[in-house]
Amino acid sequence: MHDDELSGWSTAAFFTDELPRLEELAASDDGFVVEVMVHPDAPADLDYRVGVVVDVSVEVTPTGGHDWFDLGVVVQVDGRSIPFQTVFTALAQGRDKVLLPDGLRFTLDRRFDRLREILDEAGALGDTLKPSVPVSRYQVDLFDELDRLGLVDAQSAAWRTALGALAGGAKPEPVDVPAGVDAELRPYQREGFAWLAFLAEHDLGGVLADDMGLGKTLQTLAAVQRQRDRGAGPPVLVVAPTSVVGNWVAEARRFTPGLTVVAVSETTKKRRAKLAEVVDGADVVVTSYALFRLDADEYQALDWSMLVLDEAQFVKNRQSVAYRCARTLRAPVKLALTGTPLENNLMELWAILSITSPGLFPDPRRFADYYAGPIEREGHQSRLDLLRRRVAPFLLRRTKEDVAKELPARQELVTEVTLNPRHRRVYDQYLQRERKNVLGLVDELDSNRFKVFRSLSVLRQASLDVSLVDEKQADVPSSKLDVLFEMLDDVLAEGHNVLVFSQFTRFLRRVRDRLDEAGTGYAYLDGRTRKRAEAIERFTSGEVPLFLVSLKAGGFGLNLTAADYCILLDPWWNPAAEAQAVDRAHRIGQTRQVMVYRLVATDTIEDKVMALKAAKSRLFASVLDGGTSAASGITADDVRALLS
CATH class of the missing domain: 3.40.50.300 (P-loop containing nucleotide triphosphate hydrolases)
Structure with missing residues (x-):
């Protein structure tokens, strides 16, 4: 005599696969008896069976916030809706088999493998009790992958409106340089200007990471001019190193003479007027990182249409006061200009992107665990490739070797x-x-x-x-x-x-x-x-x-x-x-x-x-x-x- 005890998936598999064969054997052999006894605590509707048609889709609905959507995974097996938490628990635990309390069992196929990776990267698998996962419209490449898996064919109109223009990763359409720009932009500068203008038009931020000397200031001023031409609104705030403030004022007067530019060169304690009075009527306000930090409360109290961080490596340390000031400033568009968005490690890149594109990688610890650690310590190529894809819509970089071929050697x-x-x-x-x-x-x-x-x-x-x-x-x-x-x-x-x-x-x-x-x-x-x-x-x-x-x-x-x-x-x-x-x-x-x-x-x-x-x-x-x-x-x- 041999006793075997089965549980869970093994029990279900025995009932659906082995038990029918044993019963057939018993029917043809009088000496062979099969007895099935139901435990008194077993659910009344217990019916072990195999799900044949497993469908999965993703519903995207706006949360009411400007930048965020709820991402809900909907699974149906033979037409029956399966609880969200059940599937997510299996994904979080790395399982590819699901057994429901009433006996229905089904397998998570390859679509779920990639979905598991996407949701793990998005930080969704840490909490399986939520009915949906919050994702940012900055995570456009994540939506793209779901689309390629055929999971978001019936996306909401809100997602298409907010993300459709960026979803394919194509360059923005060319934009006419405003008449108020007194300069002849080179072809690559026109592309950069069009990219910046596109971001501003859609209330998105990004990092212009062109090599030094390729005219990031001119490209940005052209985008600012276009924004001001489309409607005044609050002024644009430019924060730059102290030594560069004067250069911004001079460049603005040279290239965009129609803009009213005000330089703030003293702290509140040294000047009599309040900041609101100093910048009244300005199109562009230029200040230094030092003054931005010292008078943070005054800058925070005003409305701005755009924040431009020149030499943005000044905010690469997420523990610094300058970083916190830039992160919390109220401006719908935040642009970073720097030829060196990372100097020592990937967390510096995270810090800058968390200002300009705050929903792209919301959690610094997850970014460190998922990207920075594997890439820096192990040279993890697949994570590196994924990181490049994620940041590509919001980081534009051209080298002098690529676009300024007329430069001498x-x-x-x-x-x-x-x-x-x-x-x-x-x-x-x-x-x-x-x-x-x-x-x-x-x-x-x-x-x-x-x-x-x-x-x-x-x-x-x-x-x-x-x-x-x-x-x-x-x-x-x-x-x-x-x-x-x-x-x-x-x-x-x-x-x-x-x-x-x-x-x-x-x-x-x-x-x-x-x-x-x-x-x-x-x-x-x-x-x-x-x-x-x-x-x-x-x-x-x-x-x-x-x-x-x-x-x-x-x-x-x-x-x-x-x-x-x-x-x-x-x-x-x-x-x-x-x-x-x-x-x-x-x-x-x-x-x-x-x-x-x-x-x-x-x-x-x-x-x-x-x-x-x-x-x-x-x-x-x-x-x-x-x-x-x-x-x-x-x-x-x-x-x-x-x-x-």
Whole structure:
């Protein structure tokens, strides 16, 4: 005698598949008996059977909110509606079989496999009790996939109206440049303007991520002009770095002279008038990130038709006050302009998109788990491909190589600097000391990040000039300074105009002191320079052939096409910072080949930085330019490599 106990799906399968055969056998064999006993607690309507026709569809209904819809999955088996929670529970648990209490069983086929993935990405499977899943109209690619699965053939008219124009991923139709724009837009600028105009017309936001120097300001001003031509309404608010506010005002007066532009350059405490009085009658209001943050309450209290975030990497940190101010500002359209929407990791891209397209990836933790982690740590190609598709309707990027083919070539070279014996000896002493300080901390990198980065900064400075670490070492000659001045002697003698960049203003001032000793004319710009415009004019007018610029002060807002040589004194693991610097010279308007020299001290931390920077560049290219994936973020292993 053998006893077997069955339950759930196995019981149902036995009753529908095996029991009829046993009963047939019993009918033909008098010695074989089949007894079926029903448990007293069994449902009265229990009837084990197999569902034959399984239909699934998705209903899309507006929630009443501007940006959100309810996505409801409707399943019918042999014409009978199946409870939403039952199917979602199975999907959430990774099951492909469903057994109902009354005995009906059916299988979830391949359509449900893809539906499971889509709903998992949308964050829907975490709660199986809700009758529907909220989705944003920014998640247009998600709707597209449901459509391709044949699940949304009978979509609501509201969805078609709100999303139909973007659903196919086609470029917006060309739009006439407004008569009020006093400029001839290049073909790619016309496309960018049409894209921005389309977003504004549909109350959507996005990121214009063109390379530096391709005219993002002009494209945006054209879109603003078109919006103002369609009806006044509240003004447009432009938030930019302090050094760029004046440039926005000048560009607006040049390209859109019919717009009334007001620059806010003081805090509420310093000016007598309230912000509402200052901006009254303006079409465009331009302010800095600092003032936007300090006077947040005043900006929040006013209505705006559009928010434009120039150099939007300023809001890449979702913990910052500037980010919160931009995220909560009341404006139906929010645009971000930046050539570097991600510099270090994918959460920076999430932060910017959460401002411009807030429903695209609503939850930062889910984005980190589903996209950032797998892509950065594992190079997960399918997640990378999916991320590109999701952001494509709301992020437009063109490179200079693609659209500005008339630009002269840019040649980039690495000049290796061998430390002189005294410099080498002191550097090695610092290296041994910092290794001891740091290597015990890297396993807990997050909690010791400040101490670790301080040690790395010490070694970077020592690679340049050991006196930056200890003034008592001032008599140790800087190998990098010696090589720089050998280069400058040749380059300046040949009549070239040169930009010299450094992350460290103290080292830049050492260059300045040595130029003073030699009697060589130059212009100088760092974060403390008061007469910024005068310094720029000295160089661009040709008064001096040499411009010393700190990366932080000169990484954006400058048009320095007068230069045809760029010298980067110290490499950094963030390639975006260097790219921003070089693009001061290599941009629209440049007619000469641009030579870029990176001075790298051999057998120092700078060698390691160059390798780490290459990984950062691959991450940027993988997400924005269609390259292959690479890891990102500075990890404990990275720190060990930098100190090896």
